[in-house]
Amino acid sequence: MAINLHIPARDAIYPVSGIRIGTAEAGIRKAGRRDITVFLLDEGAAVAGVFTRNRFRAAPVQVCEAHLAAGKGIRALVVNTGNANAGTGAPGLQASHDTCTALADLLHVQAEQVLPFSTGVILEPLPVDRLIAGLPAALADAQADHWFEAAHSIMTTDTQPKIHSQRITLGGAQVTITGISKGAGMIRPNMATMLGFLGTDAGLAPALLQNLTRAIADQSFNRITVDGDTSTNDSFIILATGASGVQIESAQDPRYAPLAQALTEAARELAQKIVRDAEGATKFMTIRVEQAASTEEALKVAYAIAHSPLVKTAFYASDPNLGRILAAIGYAGIDDLDVSKLTLWLGDVQVATQGGRDPDYREEDGQRVMAEPEILVRVALGRGAVADTVYTCDFSHEYVSINADYRS
Numbered sequence: 025m026a027i028n029l030h031i032p033a034r035d036a037i038y039p040v041s042g043i044r045i046g047t048a049e050a051g052i053r054k055a056g057r058r059d060i061t062v063f064l065l066d067e068g069a070a071v072a073g074v075f076t077r078n079r080f081r082a083a084p085v086q087v088c089e090a091h092l093a094a095g096k097g098i099r100a101l102v103v104n105t106g107n108a109n110a111g112t113g114a115p116g117l118q119a120s121h122d123t124c125t126a127l128a129d130l131l132h133v134q135a136e137q138v139l140p141f142s143t144g145v146i147l148e149p150l151p152v153d154r155l156i157a158g159l160p161a162a163l164a165d166a167q168a169d170h171w172f173e174a175a176h177s178i179m180t181t182d183t184q185p186k187i188h189s190q191r192i193t194l195g196g197a198q199v200t201i202t203g204i205s206k207g208a209g210m211i212r213p214n215m216a217t218m219l220g221f222l223g224t225d226a227g228l229a230p231a232l233l234q235n236l237t238r239a240i241a242d243q244s245f246n247r248i249t250v251d252g253d254t255s256t257n258d259s260f261i262i263l264a265t266g267a268s269g270v271q272i273e274s275a276q277d278p279r280y281a282p283l284a285q286a287l288t289e290a291a292r293e294l295a296q297k298i299v300r301d302a303e304g305a306t307k308f309m310t311i312r313v314e315q316a317a318s319t320e321e322a323l324k325v326a327y328a329i330a331h332s333p334l335v336k337t338a339f340y341a342s343d344p345n346l347g348r349i350l351a352a353i354g355y356a357g358i359d360d361l362d363v364s365k366l367t368l369w370l371g372d373v374q375v376a377t378q379g380g381r382d383p384d385y386r387e388e389d390g391q392r393v394m395a396e397p398e399i400l401v402r403v404a405l406g407r408g409a410v411a412d413t414v415y416t417c418d419f420s421h422e423y424v425s426i427n428a429d430y431r432s
Contacts (some may be wrong), residue, residue, distance in 0.1 A: 026184045027308040027397050027417070029300040037189045038200045039168035040223040042066040042265025046166030047177040050158030052151060053106025053144060058177040060155060062127065062162045063101040063221065069265040070230045071098040071139070072237040076258035082110035083150075084140040085257060087120040091136045095230075099137040101261070102127050102159070103178055103219065105206075109142040109150040110256035119152040126156040130163060143180055143206065143219055143257050175204040178219055182206050186297040188290045194279040197270050199226045201286055205294040207250075220245060220260040220294055226283055227266025229273045236284055237262045244291035248415045250302040251423075252331040262287065299415045304422030307339050308398045310415055317408035321358055325403060328356035330416035339399065340418035344390030346375050353403060365406030371399060 043065060047058040065071070073092060075085045091098070102123055109116045124138040131138075142150065165173075175185035189202040207218030228236065241260050272280050300308050311329050316322035329335055332352040338345045349368060354361070368376040371393035375385050393399060 026301040027305060029184050029186075029297055031185060032187055032189055034172055037169070037171050037187055038191055038202055039171070040200050040202050040263070040265060041168070041225040041267035042069055043223050043263060044166040044168050045170040045174045046162040046164065047170065047173050048158045048161035048165060050104065050154045052104050052154060058173070059105045060158045060162050061103040061174045061177045062159070062166060063103075063174075063263070064131070064163075064166050065099050065101075065263060066265055066267065067097065067099065069098065069263055070228055070233045071261065071263055072230070072234040073139070073259060073261040074238055074241045075260075076255060078254050078256050078258070080111060080256045082108055082142060082146075082257045083112055083116035083120045084109055084142045085259060086117065087124065088139045088141070088259065091124070091139055094136045096134055096136045098139055099133045100127055100131055101139045101141065101221070102162075103141040103143075104150070104155050105142075105178055105180055106144040107142060107148055107150045108144045108146045108257050111147040112149055116150060119150045122152055123155055127159055130159060139261070141219055141257070141259055143178065146256060171202050171204060174221075175206075178204065178206040180206065180218075181303055182301055184297075184301050186294055186301065188293045188297075190286065190290065192282065192286050194226065194270050194283060197268055199224060199268050199270055199283065201290050203290055203294055205298055207298040218255055218258060218298075220291065221263070222261070222287065222291055222294070223263040223265070224283075224287065225265050225268040225270075227268075227271035228264040228283075232272065232275065232280075233262060233264055236287070240284075240288045240291045243288050244295040247292075247413060248295045248299050249327065249330050250299060250305070250417055251419075252327075260291075296415055299417050302417040302423075304420040304425070305417035306397070306420055307418040308415070309339060309417060310398075310400045310413060312400065312402045312411065312413045313405065314402065314411040315404045315406050315408060316410040316412070317405075318410055319412055321405070321407070322410055322412035323414065324356045324358065325353055325405065326412060326414035328352040329401060329403075330414050333419060336417070336419035339394060340420045342391060342394040344370070344387055344394055346370060346390060349401065349403075350376060358405075362406065367404040367406070369400075369402040370394070371396070
């Protein structure tokens with residue numbers, strides 16, 4: 025059950041000039057569903073990405089990193105669902121290289137100009153012959169307005185497609201930003217998300233785009249968690265075609281800041297949609313930590329709360345067992361935390377202050393807030409002026425069922 029997840033109407037999903045997208049059925053894992061997606065980029069597009077820090081990085085992640093580093097100009101992306109091609113050793117790497125070569129041959133470009141992505145079951149060989157056989161159909165399907173189809177094609181346990189699209193004006197020129205993401209479980213990105221693709225027809229110098237992509241990931245996909253597990257396949261890519269005529273070469277360009285802000289907001293919305301559609305989720309929770317001494321400290325506390333199974337199950341049951349939040353704050357790893365300076369709010373209700381229960385707190389007020397589908401947990405540490413926010417969800421019976429039966 026997705027929580028207040030907005031899916032834009034088809035006519036509100038704007039094509040990005042310089043990008044065409046096609047999907048096809050390849051039978052990677054299940055018959056009768058579109059499970060491969062290709063993005064085709066006009067020559068001159070800049071592409072940047074950030075990837076999982078999991079040491080068991082999937083084969084396509086390793087190939088993507090190498091191809092981006094080669095600097096030959098990316099012309100295509102290929103995504104398969106149903107199989108992660110992770111934990112597959114040398115054969116998995118060869119499968120990713122073979123996929124790139126096959127698509128490059130069809131497009132008459134170099135294999136290093138293709139980026140591969142996979143998502144699905146880990147530790148199973150990728151049926152690369154099926155993937156390659158499906159590429160011609162995906163190319164034949166390629167259109168500029170196929171973002172909606174792509175958002176469906178990259179889904180695994182997602183129940184809803186995740187799409188964002190908008191147009192902004194930069195220096196008198198219209199610029200389009202459209203993106204998609206997928207992910208519902210194994211989400212605690214240590215860089216980005218399971219898969220996220222954000223396109224714009226603004227142009228950005230390659231080095232500038234890479235720095236911006238990292239900064240955007242830190243403010244969006246690096247601020248979500250469902251279950252605390254970092255995937256082997258996390259990838260976040262920004263595609264900047266320059267087809268709008270807007271070309272930005274430095275951060276000092278007056279058009280850079282509003283573009284960066286719009287791209288960050290788009291990525292943040294795509295990231296939050298992953299949490300809203302998390303496996304079995306019934307509550308969307310915003311964990312905001314204020315008055316911390318550093319960003320690291322704020323995130324330690326926020327993630328301790330967001331990852332606690334006891335906190336997450338209490339929210340699922342709408343049970344105001346809020347001592348669990350205090351316990352999570354206490355073990356977050358701030359050894360010199362003075363709990364007498366701490367204040368805790370649940371929505372608009374002050375729960376704890378000066379190291380104990382607020383004298384005016386009533387359990388029925390906590391129950392009222394916890395029954396809502398969207399809940400703010402706010403903590404003031406009384407240690408400094410730094411604040412940060414993490415987005416998460418509850419744990420339900422369905423989360424266990426989905427993950428227990430995932431391979432069945």
